[in-house]
Amino acid sequence: MSPALLVRPVHIVWDWNGTLLDDLDHTVDAVSACQEAIGEPPVDAATYWRHHCLPGRAFHDRLCGRPVTDVEWPTITRTFAEHMAARKPPLRAGATRLLESVSRRKHIQSLLSLTDDPQLRREVEQTGLTNVFERIDGRHEPGTPKSEALRRHLAALGEPDRRRVVLIGDTTDDAEAARTCGVRAVLHTGGFEPLEKLRTAGAPVVDSLTAAARLAVEHPTRTSEQPTIPDIVLGRNTRRHR
Secondary structure, eight states: OOOOGGGHHHHHHTTBBBBOOOOOHHHHHHHHHHHHTTOOOOOOOHHHHHHHHHHHHHHHHHHHOOOTTHHHHOOOHHHHHHHHHHHHOBBOOTHHHHHHHHHHHHHHHEEEEEEEHHHHHHHHHHHGGGGGGGGGGEETTTOOHHHHHHHHHHHTTOOGGGGEEEESSSSHHHHHHHHTTTTTEEESSSSSSHHHTTTTTTSSSSSHHHHHHHHHHOOOOOOSSSOOOOOSSOOOOOOOOO
């Protein structure tokens, strides 16, 4: 990263699940538990990837092949929350070193997730990363879309120059939220959606957090190219071809 970039810092908004957390396996297990709790069969990673969408209720509709009932939905949300609360947050390898490196170069970092806010804050504290972020926002209201969450997040940050903001995430929903709010997005593989789907999002797609951060910082005006960037801090992500 060039020292010249210290003059005009970039603001990176990081996603949590599937991005800074390497938690696809944990999430698939939690979703399987939810499905079994309402009498449906469990899912594997391939099924999860194939059907993944937001909001969560629509995702379970797809998995069930029918609408989830109003009686079943509270069981799903409770089971999911209990399962995720019992885990240790699986921080992606090398993420701490990368975040600290970005901070040392005076770029601004914040965290935005649709995980319930109290749970998100507990998980971030467990990883020791709380002080890295200018602001941490989880979901405060059920059903809040990522685009609205991002709008509120940026407003709470004092409306930073959106030309210098980039959202780094792992889903097409992240890219859509960024586009709606007038900021850039970079997507990485190895999260909750397959490479083929990510390539439809109209945002750069890379295979590691390092490549995502480098693109955000070194190419502040790039929006749609598919970059080829070598990984020098993290190893290449081998999970994307599940």
